[in-house]
Amino acid sequence: xxxxxxxxxxxxxxxxxxxxxxxxxxxLGLSRQEDRRVYAVNEVSLSVDQGEVLGLxxxxxxxxxxxxxxxxxxxxxTSGDLAFxxxxxxxxxxxTHLNIQMVFQNPYASLNPRQRVDQVISEAxxxxxxxxxxxxxxxxxxLLQQVGxxxxxxxxxxxxxxxxQRQRIAIARALALNPKFIVCDEAVxxxxxxxxxxxxxLFMDLRESKGLTYLFISHNLAVVEYIADRVAIMYLGRIxxxxxxxxxxxxxxxxxxxxLIADAxxxxxxxxxxxxxxxxxxxxLKPPSGCTFHPRCPHAMPRCSQERPALTSIAxxxxxxxxxxxxxxxx
Numbered sequence: 001x002x003x004x005x006x007x008x009x010x011x012x013x014x015x016x017x018x019x020x021x022x023x024x025x026x027x028l029g030l031s032r033q034e035d036r037r038v039y040a041v042n043e044v045s046l047s048v049d050q051g052e053v054l055g056l057x058x059x060x061x062x063x064x065x066x067x068x069x070x071x072x073x074x075x076x077x078t079s080g081d082l083a084f085x086x087x088x089x090x091x092x093x094x095x096t097h098l099n100i101q102m103v104f105q106n107p108y109a110s111l112n113p114r115q116r117v118d119q120v121i122s123e124a125x126x127x128x129x130x131x132x133x134x135x136x137x138x139x140x141x142x143l144l145q146q147v148g149x150x151x152x153x154x155x156x157x158x159x160x161x162x163x164x165q166r167q168r169i170a171i172a173r174a175l176a177l178n179p180k181f182i183v184c185d186e187a188v189x190x191x192x193x194x195x196x197x198x199x200x201x202l203f204m205d206l207r208e209s210k211g212l213t214y215l216f217i218s219h220n221l222a223v224v225e226y227i228a229d230r231v232a233i234m235y236l237g238r239i240x241x242x243x244x245x246x247x248x249x250x251x252x253x254x255x256x257x258x259x260l261i262a263d264a265x266x267x268x269x270x271x272x273x274x275x276x277x278x279x280x281x282x283x284x285l286k287p288p289s290g291c292t293f294h295p296r297c298p299h300a301m302p303r304c305s306q307e308r309p310a311l312t313s314i315a316x317x318x319x320x321x322x323x324x325x326x327x328x329x330x331x
Contacts, residue, residue, distance in 0.1 A: 001049040001050060001051070001052070002049065002050045003047050003048070003049055003050075003086075004048055004049060004050045004052075004084065004085060004180065004181060004213050005046075005047070005048045005071065005082075005083070005084050005085075005100075005181060005213070005215075006046070006047040006048075006081075006082075006083045007044055007045055007046045007047075007067075007071070007080065007081065007082050007083075008045050008080055008081040008082075008083075009043040009044070009045055009079070009080040009081070010041060010043070010044045010045070010046075010067070010070060010077055010079075010080035010081070010082060011039060011041055011042050011043055011044070011077065011078050011079045011080050012039070012040050012041040012063075012066050012070060012075060012077055012078050013037045013038060013039045013040065013078045014037065014038050014040060015036070015037050016036040016037065016038060016285075036285070038284045038285050039237050039284060039287075040063045040066040040237055040284065041063040041066050041067055041070070041237050042063075042236075042237035042238050043080065043238065044063075044067055044080075044234075044237075044238065044239055045239070045311075046067075046232060046239065046242075048181070048213055048215060049213070050180075050211075050213055051207070051211060051212075051213055052213055052214075052229050052230065053207065053213075053214045053216055053227055053228045053229050053230075054214070054215050054216065054228060054229070054230050054231075054232060055216045055217075055218065055224035055227070055228030055230070055231040055232065055245070056068070056215060056216065056217045056218075056231075056232050056234060057218060057219065057221065057224050057231055057232070057233050057234065057260070058219065058233060058234035058235055059219065059235075059260075059277075059281055060219060060281075061281055061284070062234045062235055062236060062237065062281070063234060063236070063237040063284075064217045064234050065185050065186070065217060067215075067217075067234075068102065068183040068185045068215060068217050069102075069183075069185075070082065071100065071181075071183055071215060072100055072101070072102040072183045073089075073096075073097050073100065074102070077090075084096050084099065084100065084181070085099075085180075098128060098177045098178070098179065099179050099180045099181060100179060100180075100181045100182075100183065101174035101175075101177055101179040101181075101182050101183070102174065102182070102183040102184075102185060103167070103170050103171055103174050103182060103183070103184045103185065103187045104170065104185055104186075104187070105185055105186035105187065105189055105190055106190050107158075107163060107166035107167040107169065107170045107190070108158065108159075108163070108166055110170055111158040111166060111169060111170060111173075112158075113157065113158055113159060114157075115157075115158075116154065116155055116156065116157055117140070117144075117153055117154050117155070117156055117157070117158070117169055118136060118137065118140045118154040118155065120158070120169060120173055121139075121140045121143055121144075121154075121169070121172050121173050121176050122136040122139055122140050122176065124173070124176060124177055125139065125176045125177060128177065130176075130177065130178070137154070139176075140154050140172075141154065143172040143175055143176060144169075144172060146172065146175065146206070146209075147168040147169070147171050147172045147175070147202060148168055148198075148202060149165065149168055149169070149172070153165075162195075163190060163191050163192070163195065164191055164192070164195035164198060164199060167187065167188070167190075167191060167199055168199070168202065171199075171202065171203075171206075175206070175210070179212070180211075180212065180213060181212070181213045181214075181215070182212055182213070182214050182215075183214075183215045183217070184203070184214055184215065184216045184217060184218075185217045186217060186218055186219070187199065187203075187216075187218075188200060188218075188220075188223060189218065189219070189220060196223065200223065200226060200227055203216075203227065204227065214227075216228055221249075221260060221261060221264040222264065224245070225245060225249055228245050229244065229245060230242065230243065230244050230245060231243065231244075231245050231248045233248070233254060233256060233257045233260070235256050235292060235293055236281065236282060236284060236287055236292040236293075237284060237287075238292070238311075238321070239311055239319075239321070240254045240256055240257070240293065240311070240320065240321045240322070241253055241254040241256070241257045241319065241320045241321070242311070242318070242319045242320075243315075243317060243318035243319065244317055244318075247315070247317070247318050249261065251318075253314055253318070253320040253322065253325070254293075254320045254321065254322050255293065255297045255298065255299055255322065255324075256277075256293050256296075256297075259277040259278075259296075260277070263277050277296060278296050278298070279295055279296035282295065288305070289305055289306065290303070290304050290305045290306050290307050290308055291304045291305070291307075291308060291309055291321075291322070291323065292308075299324060301323060303323050304323055307323070308321075309321040309322055309323050309325075309326075312325065
């Protein structure tokens with residue numbers, strides 16, 4: 001398969017502003033004036049093949065949405081490399097921006113309430129010269145039909161729709177620029193369960209009909225298991241496991257992946273047993289040394305708090321970052 005998108009040690013850090021009291025103390029020499037930074041994403045390396053759906057999974061605050069925003073060009077990377085179809089995206093062209101679009105979590109917040117649906121969908125296509133203004137009406141009608149909405153809805157405003165309909169409009173807006181790659185950032189998490197299934201099926205249909213490639217970001221394991229070809233598990237800014245979907249759910253290797261799967265409720269389970277992940281997600285301001293999961297890991301060894309495990313191959317197409325793999329034992 002052809003690799004469409006690749007990241008190499010992609011990182012994103014944010015500088016934290018000091019309080020006025022802290023700045024005053026520093027000016028008087030009463031405290032050290034250090035530049036405090038938080039790493040939301042730390043050396044993430046991923047590749048997505050053409051036509052593939054890669055699921056990116058992790059708890060809230062792990063950095064998965066930041067990865068998606070860097071790929072979509074909404075946030076600049078602090079360090080690392082990002083390539084689309086083999087082209088460096090450190091200085092992305094307009095064509096690259098058009099080829100990568102994003103569908104956000106909350107369709108009500110991501111749509112301009114002052115614009116009609118036809119304006120929401122056609123504005124960017126007109127601006128970039130993909131269509132003429134006089135052709136906007138038929139262009140919007142075609143896109144609405146593709147996402148399962150009636151063309152007569154074009155004259156309405158976002159507040160006149162349900163959540164599922166608004167998300168279909170957001171998808172139509174993304175399709176308006178004829179992209180090759182779509183970043184779906186928790187694109188169904190704000191919807192009712194029955195509506196989630198409809199939107200997921202729409203994503204799959206569009207994948208087949210338009211040859212789309214997706215980065216599907218979600219904390220919902222059931223959704224990712226249904227739609228993704230491969231899954232990357234992210235914890236505190238780093239990828240800790242990466243494999244095809246069947247392997248991740250049938251043979252999870254990393255203790256964090258195992259904890260996520262055990263924590264997820266399942267209707268097909270013979271015995272309903274909810275086992276929440278122990279402990280709280282550490283602050284990215286002061287991440288634990290070594291393996292950042294070791295304070296919550298039931299299999300932690302002294303080495304885990306001292307040395308960060310590398311993401312290494314444990315089977316064909318299966319990578320994991322856990323010291324237990326070096327000992328010949330599995331979690």
